[in-house]
Amino acid sequence: MAIEVDILEDYINSISPELLTTLLKDHTTSKEGEPQRNIFWATSDYEHLGEEYGYHSPILPHLITGDNGHVIMPRVLKNRDTQTARSRDMAEVFTPSWICNAQNNLIDEAWFGRKGVFNTEYITEQGQHAWRATTDPIIFPEGKSWRDYVRDTRMEITCGEAPYIVSRYDTTTGEAIPLEKRIGLLDRKLRVVSENTTTSGEWLEWAQTAYKSTYGYEWQGDNLLIAREAMLISFIEYYEAKFGKQPLLKSINYIAYIISWNVWQMDGLKGVVPDSCTDRVEIEQTLFDGPIERVIPCEGCTKDDIHRHNGTYCLIRDWGTKEHRRIRFIDLIK
Numbered sequence: 001m002a003i004e005v006d007i008l009e010d011y012i013n014s015i016s017p018e019l020l021t022t023l024l025k026d027h028t029t030s031k032e033g034e035p036q037r038n039i040f041w042a043t044s045d046y047e048h049l050g051e052e053y054g055y056h057s058p059i060l061p062h063l064i065t066g067d068n069g070h071v072i073m074p075r076v077l078k079n080r081d082t083q084t085a086r087s088r089d090m091a092e093v094f095t096p097s098w099i100c101n102a103q104n105n106l107i108d109e110a111w112f113g114r115k116g117v118f119n120t121e122y123i124t125e126q127g128q129h130a131w132r133a134t135t136d137p138i139i140f141p142e143g144k145s146w147r148d149y150v151r152d153t154r155m156e157i158t159c160g161e162a163p164y165i166v167s168r169y170d171t172t173t174g175e176a177i178p179l180e181k182r183i184g185l186l187d188r189k190l191r192v193v194s195e196n197t198t199t200s201g202e203w204l205e206w207a208q209t210a211y212k213s214t215y216g217y218e219w220q221g222d223n224l225l226i227a228r229e230a231m232l233i234s235f236i237e238y239y240e241a242k243f244g245k246q247p248l249l250k251s252i253n254y255i256a257y258i259i260s261w262n263v264w265q266m267d268g269l270k271g272v273v274p275d276s277c278t279d280r281v282e283i284e285q286t287l288f289d290g291p292i293e294r295v296i297p298c299e300g301c302t303k304d305d306i307h308r309h310n311g312t313y314c315l316i317r318d319w320g321t322k323e324h325r326r327i328r329f330i331d332l333i334k
Contacts, residue, residue: 005169005176006073007229009064016249020061022256023228026265027326028273028315039221039265042274046071046222056275059221072222074161076174094171098129100164101183108188111152113141118188119181133181137195146196150210154185158268159216162227165263166234179241186214186231190238200243204251207235211258212319217266217329219274228259261317264329270300271330272311277301280310306330 012020021036029037038058046053049071052063064071075094101119108117117138119131140146156164163171167184170177177183182191189210197203211231218224235255239247246252267274277298284292300309313328 005076005174006070007226007233008069009061009072009229010066010069012229012232013061013065015252017061018253019232019256020065022253022260023225023232024059024061025260026273027261027317028264028312039224041221042265043220043222059225064225072225074169074171074174074226075223076169076171094160095163096129096172097163097167097170097177097183098131100167101131102129104164104183104185104188107154107185111144111149118191119183131181131183138192146192147206149192150189150206151213153213153215154189155215156185157217159218159227159263160223162216162218162230162263165214165216165227166230168230168234168237179237184234186210186234189214190234194238194242200247203239203242204247207238208254208258211235211255211262214262215316216263217268217314218263219265219267221265224263224265228256228263231259231263232256258319264314264316266314266329267311269306270309270311271306271328271333272309272313276311277309278311306333 009020012023024038026037026039031037038060040056040058041053042055044055047055049068051057052060053071062068098121102121105115105118105121109115116134119133121129121131124130138146140149154165156162159165161171163184165184165186167177167182167187169175190207193203193206193210197206214231216227218227232252232255236246236252239245239251265274266272267276270277277300279298280296282294282296284294286292298308298310300306300311307330313330315326316329317324318327
């Protein structure tokens with residue numbers, strides 16, 4: 001599979017319409033027995049395209065496929081004015097891959113107890129930061145196994161297009177990164193899975209574990225969808241590299257389902273669906289002056305207390321339990 005920086009929603013739709021539907025789902029606001037609720041735009045960048053592209057409007061398949069197939073694109077392909085506006089209004093800053101690599105290396109240095117496990121960083125003659133991937137199979141420290149590494153929980157906060165999770169391309173230059181040089185948290189797990197499994201069934205089992213132990217959240221809906229798509233396509237790419245063919249559709253669909261839970265839309269400062277906190281209005285009846293309207297703001301917002309917001313607290317799955325129970329993300333915060 002050729003590395004395409006801009007993953008077209010039409011391509012995902014061509015694999016299976018169910019895939020795009022899954023990648024657009026918001027599990028927090030979707031209720032059993034009711035129509036699916038999708039992630040929403042959470043940005044005003046697309047409002048000029050019509051009412052359905054408004055800030056609070058859900059992202060629907062027909063808005064990003066067919067004639068609208070190039071509506072959502074990675075930051076590096078957006079025009080400069082849009083990039084500048086998003087940096088100003090949403091503090092959106094994307095990180096070069098070499099910095100993502102250096103920071104991910106620090107995580108692994110702490111886990112393995114040594115440097116240079118997955119790659120070695122260096123500076124080119126032109127003064128550019130780069131890295132050389134190690135080629136020998138990863139050796140694990142005493143008392144730890146490759147399975148422990150794959151199971152270990154990783155999360156990218158305010159993930160944008162998730163460059164710390166999967167590194168299909170440099171988000172600042174648009175340069176594609178070949179599979180063997182990728183440096184994301186999930187890339188590293190999938191490399192370990194490929195090095196330590198032989199059959200398709202075993203590979204799929206541990207790839208699913210890798211995805212279940214990798215998390216991220218993002219405010220803006222377009223970034224979130226790009227992150228989810230990149231994680232899904234990475235799964236296909238690693239499977240193809242290992243077995244020379246695409247995984248079965250049921251396997252791709254299940255990975256999409258895991259991703260839709262593990263990478264979700266959230267205001268990271270509040271733990272709620274973005275902009276879901278509201279002022280509550282109470283009508284107080286008085287004896288002489290008639291009803292008086294009182295506006296009661298969100299207590300969490302006024303007191304900066306993450307546990308007291310009246311917005312919709314985001315849900316994730318606890319894959320470690322037999323029933324994969326749904327839990328509030330903030331309940332994991334001590």
